[in-house]
Amino acid sequence: MSQSQGVDPAKLAAARAAVAMVEDGMRLGLGTGSTAAIMVRELAARVAAEGLTLRCAATSRATAELAESLGLRIETLDQIGWLDLTIDGADEVDPHLHLVKGGGAAHLREKVVAAASDRMVVVADPAKVVETLGAFPLPVEVLEFGFETTRKLIRRALEAQDLGECDVLQRLRGSDPVITDEGNLILDLHLARIEDPVALARALSAIPGVVEHGLFLGMCDLAIIGREDGSVIELARNDIDADMLAQEGE
Ligand SMILES: O=C[C@H](O)[C@H](O)[C@H](O)COP(=O)(O)O
Numbered sequence: 001m002s003q004s005q006g007v008d009p010a011k012l013a014a015a016r017a018a019v020a021m022v023e024d025g026m027r028l029g030l031g032t033g034s035t036a037a038i039m040v041r042e043l044a045a046r047v048a049a050e051g052l053t054l055r056c057a058a059t060s061r062a063t064a065e066l067a068e069s070l071g072l073r074i075e076t077l078d079q080i081g082w083l084d085l086t087i088d089g090a091d092e093v094d095p096h097l098h099l100v101k102g103g104g105a106a107h108l109r110e111k112v113v114a115a116a117s118d119r120m121v122v123v124a125d126p127a128k129v130v131e132t133l134g135a136f137p138l139p140v141e142v143l144e145f146g147f148e149t150t151r152k153l154i155r156r157a158l159e160a161q162d163l164g165e166c167d168v169l170q171r172l173r174g175s176d177p178v179i180t181d182e183g184n185l186i187l188d189l190h191l192a193r194i195e196d197p198v199a200l201a202r203a204l205s206a207i208p209g210v211v212e213h214g215l216f217l218g219m220c221d222l223a224i225i226g227r228e229d230g231s232v233i234e235l236a237r238n239d240i241d242a243d244m245l246a247q248e249g250e
Contacts, residue, residue: 031088102139
């Protein structure tokens, strides 16, 4: 299709395989991040070439702007109501297809969109596949109101799960706080390993100043992992052989 020069071949392979799943008339959720951006470009090229009629909702302002610049019409989630398929990236994917997302601070809208989709397909490169989540700092979107109090409550929740030694750092861009599309702040939890993502998700969600955490549990239906040679591996839950993928990367 349209792009390939200078584009990560593994991400491109995953994006192309996901876009191949799109059918005329579908209602789509468009993810955020570098891999999702490649997917949006591939989708726009397919729409232009084949004249597909789609209805698309974006998971961030950045994705909406990119999609519209490529000729895709973006509607709000509420205008569309429900989606057939959402295609998004991820920061980590584990063998249960549990995800860490939010490296681009978009996980709140991404989760709202994924929750309103019949299927969520993740597109990623092999570096994202892990046995245990947590090496990537877990993004948590929090309210500005009571920010330090919320950070304290998060630390307390982590201590209760024997994760008390971890850094809980505000995300900055330069010296300015990162502000999400919803006007909130981001705390990154440097956990190293998340042994029990379900318990952690529950504890974080119980803190009132937490708007949304980046754990996506039981939401992803399929992960398409692209490889440097242009091929892909499709992973349904419990299919992931992280060792095999790691060896390929050596
Ligand atoms: O907030 C951003 C999203 O969750 C992204 O989908 C995630 O960070 C993966 O992005 P990338 O494809 O750039 O690694």
